[in-house]
Amino acid sequence: MATNEEITGPISQEDIEAADKLKNEANEYFKKQSYNNAIELYSKAIEKNPKNAVYFANRSIANLRLENFGYALSDASKAIELDRAYTKAYYRRAAAYMSLGKYKLALKDFEFVTKVRPNDQDAKMKYTECNKIVKKIAFEKAISVDKKEVNIADSINLDAMTIEDEYVGPALEDGKVTLKFVTELMEFYKQQKKLHKKYAYKILIDVKAYLQKQPSLVDIKVADEAKFTVCGDIHGQYYDLMNIFKLNGLPSETNPYLFNGDFVDRGSFSVECIFTLFSFKLLFPDHFYMSRGNHETLDMNRMYGFRGERGVGCQFGPDVTNTFLQRNGLDYVIRSHEVKNDGYEVAHDGKCITVFSAPNYCDTMGNLGAFITMNGKDLKPNFTTYEAVPHPDVKPMAYANSFFNMLCQ
Structure with missing residues (x-):
């Protein structure tokens, strides 16, 4: 899939019209959630007319839906390069940045949109929510400085947890998972009921201890x-x-x-x-x-x-x-x-x-x-x-x- 097409030479009217037709066909596939087909047609439209920012932005959102975040980011950035005022492209790039854990860069895009479109309430809301995430992460990082990370598993006191009389769900036997337990657990979950926290914690502690001893390649x-x-x-x-x-x-x-x-x-x-x-x-x-x-x-x-x-x-x-x-x-x-x-x-x-x-x-x-x-x-x-x-x-x-x-x- 092409992502960084070079723009060289004039584009004929015939190619412009053909590209727009391909884009419209791609949009129909997108509406049907057939994202791979949509991407293929958006790519063909780009080959015909690589100067249209919409094609890149549309391919970006299709890639987002398929969790192809790197391609979504690249396409959104290309759309912005072609049209600096194209706000949808900034939204797409922000979503890609968020999915890749690059929250500050996402915030920067939303900040730009709010400055360009000060009356855009949707942009303001997205900027505010993104800013909260950035501040929260910064705060969590700040309070963790020079402090030894606490392992939650080490702080759990299973002996202090009691099983209430009214609990009628699956139970571990001598603290161990049995076939009876897991069979009952699956049926219990089908009924949208909750496993007792004492058993849940015990399973998590035991599986953590087991997996930590395993090699990375088995x-x-x-x-x-x-x-x-x-x-x-x-x-x-x-x-x-x-x-x-x-x-x-x-x-x-x-x-x-x-x-x-x-x-x-x-x-x-x-x-x-x-x-x-x-x-x-x-x-x-x-x-x-x-x-x-x-x-x-x-x-x-x-x-x-x-x-x-x-x-x-x-x-x-x-x-x-x-x-x-x-x-x-x-x-x-x-x-x-x-x-x-x-x-x-x-x-x-x-x-x-x-x-x-x-x-x-x-x-x-x-x-x-x-x-x-x-x-x-x-x-x-x-x-x-x-x-x-x-x-x-x-x-x-x-x-x-x-x-x-x-x-x-």
């Missing part, structure tokens, strides 16, 4: 006739996670799983997802695996909802994939992170596979979800796709940063 051995399942992003879509287990069976020593990051955020049932996954990790530590995704970070949690719930991308081509595989003696790579209409995509001559397990992402994308199964004998990927299942009437990102929600609507 080798998994799969027996020749054994089945192994890889799932992609879950993104807080708890009821779709339950559907995966319904379709493919619960995790067990004979039904191992790998969840490939991005367990939380976006969907509004992240707590339910993470405690279910952590419980299975503690129950079957050698048969249940969790890779850390880009949403398992503080900044992402702050923006997309997990931090608010119960209290940069990089592109590469087949040459990079082949080099990586050759250097590490691997057959192929399975990645996630990116929405695919069919729930998965096979690229780079079959050597780079994307799997995305959150169907109808954010209740808007209309995509299928997918997971991959394979056996140890040949590790050939087999794909299972599925549609979204109903969930309680809680909107996606209900707990997200209000400022970011405002930008992305």
